[in-house]
Amino acid sequence: MHKGFLRPVYGSYGVDSLLNILVTGGLGYIGSQACVALVQAGHGVVVLDDLSNSQRSVREQIEKIAGSEIHLEIGDIRDEECLCRLFNEFNFSVVFHFAGLKSPLESVAVPVDYYDCNVNGTLSLLKQMKRSQVKTLVFSSSASVYGIPAEIPVTEKNSVTNPSHPYGRSKLVVENILADLSSADREWRIACLRYFNPVGAHPSGLLGENPQTIPCNLMPYIVRVASGRLEKLSVFGVDYSTVDGTGVRDYIHVQDLVEGHLAALNYLECNSGFITLNLGTGQGVSVLQLIHEFENVTEIKIPFVTTERRAGDVAECWADASLAENMLGWKATRTLADMCRDAWRWEQQCLQKSS
Ligand SMILES: NC(=O)c1ccc[n+]([C@@H]2O[C@H](COP(=O)([O-])OP(=O)(O)OC[C@H]3O[C@@H](n4cnc5c(N)ncnc54)[C@H](O)[C@@H]3O)[C@@H](O)[C@H]2O)c1
Structure with a gap:
């Protein structure tokens, strides 16, 4: 096992305990800021990222803000050998799964790429998690699973039968896989977080979103x-x-979103099963x-x-973000001005x- 990272007995950790956490897509816009928060909370962070939408230099920024090192593995979540090696080297307790393709517009042009990365990538990860008996997962879903919402504000009870594009459908397929997995094996602890419109950047100015092409958002x-x-x-x-x-739209500060992930982790510490929550401001x-x-x-x-x-x-x-507030004790607090x-x-x- 990698030195300096600990794996506590499940259920015994509190805010001060260290967990080894795998963060897929941890050099990306949201994942990088989640890494900072996880390191600052005392966890050991291992990032797996293929650099398809990020740069190596993000690692330095994460470490600069967090004041501590992370481990970076450049690789694809669909590479089963790479996953196997990582899971054998580090004794993970939890996976934060941010890696994926995320442009609705692009997904219409190259749907197979989207299903392959988002669905097959998640399946590879789940297979390895199962083999390694790592059964706690926080998954980045999206409000796009709602398609054209029949009711506003959107609650988690809104229909998700008809997302408007392959990207949204790929997220929905994954959500369904995760729900089935949790029904089949009650030991899994899974939080599917449906993000609304994340914006803003880390207040240090060192981490944010820097699209390589003309932005769609x-x-x-x-x-x-x-x-x-x-x-x-x-x-x-x-x-x-x-x-x-x-x-x-419902714009949410990326730092509020990240805090929602930490609240989800705390929730999963005490609860097994499957939850799906909106993360927005309302x-x-x-x-x-x-x-x-x-x-x-x-x-x-x-x-x-x-x-x-x-x-x-x-x-x-x-x-309607009240379910997340009730279940996680989390609420977005930053303003549009922030x-x-x-x-x-x-x-x-x-x-x-x-x-
Ligand atoms: N940003 C948004 O508006 C938004 C909204 C809803 C949901 N989400 C979801 O949140 C997650 C993170 O979003 P983001 O905005 O940080 O995106 P991002 O593109 O900035 O980050 C994703 C990271 O994953 C990496 N990656 C992509 N495919 C990979 C693969 N096959 N193997 C390993 N790494 C891979 C990329 O290099 C990138 O660093 C995504 O799953 C996205 O679908 C984002």
Whole structure:
């Protein structure tokens, strides 16, 4: 076993105990910030990432903020030999599974890649976890499993039968696999966390989202317009029946999301079985409201044009996050202003580095 990491007897650990945790996709936007929080909570972190949407240098940033080392393995979650080696070397107690492909738009063009990475990748991981008797998993699901929600705010009881794209369907397939696994073997402890719209960055400005291509999501696009990397923003659709005609979403600060993961880990310490929880703020924010908040916080004008609705976009979607609050004692606390401020600080850091 790797020195310095401990594996306690299950159920005996409290906040001060050390666990060995495998974080797949731990160099990515959300996973990297989860790694910081896990290390800061005293856990041993091993990252498995294939660098398909991240860079090696993220490791240094994680270690710089957390003040402690992590182990990094460059590899693919579908590589069963690699998984076997890692599970033999480190005595994991828990897996945080962030690795996957995440663009709804891209998933329409290359669905097989999405099912292969997201579904087959998870199956490889589960097979190895079973072989190694590691039965605690926190899985990154998505609000996209709801497709066009029949009721808003969206509760976990909303129908998930019809996600709008292969990406959403790949997440739903995994959720179903995990539910079946938990029914078959009650020893598993699984939390499926359905994220709404994660935005913002680590407050240090050292970790955040830096898409390699033109961003599809609103906040990364806004910050690039603000910094001059992109000329202007397109607002898709101004005739929705929403507060100001533009699309409404539930933006959640990535740090709140990360805290939700730690709360889920604490919950799984005491409870076996399978839970599915929304992680959102419970607040709907329109495109124009987000632009205005960003302008207020940064005092930078965001030029935009309005265009036709984009195919597949829903008018509005926000979470009822009360189940997570009741079960985990977790609630998002950061404001829209915090999200804008941190996203902007991160963009400025990225620009400084590239200049
Ligand atoms: N960011 C969002 O808006 C959002 C919303 C809902 C759900 N999610 C889910 O949360 C998870 C993390 O999202 P993120 O925004 O941090 O994404 P990200 O792309 O920044 O991070 C994913 C990481 O996984 C790695 N990876 C991808 N495929 C891999 C593979 N086969 N083997 C090993 N590593 C692999 C990438 O290199 C990357 O570092 C994903 O599963 C995503 O679907 C994200």
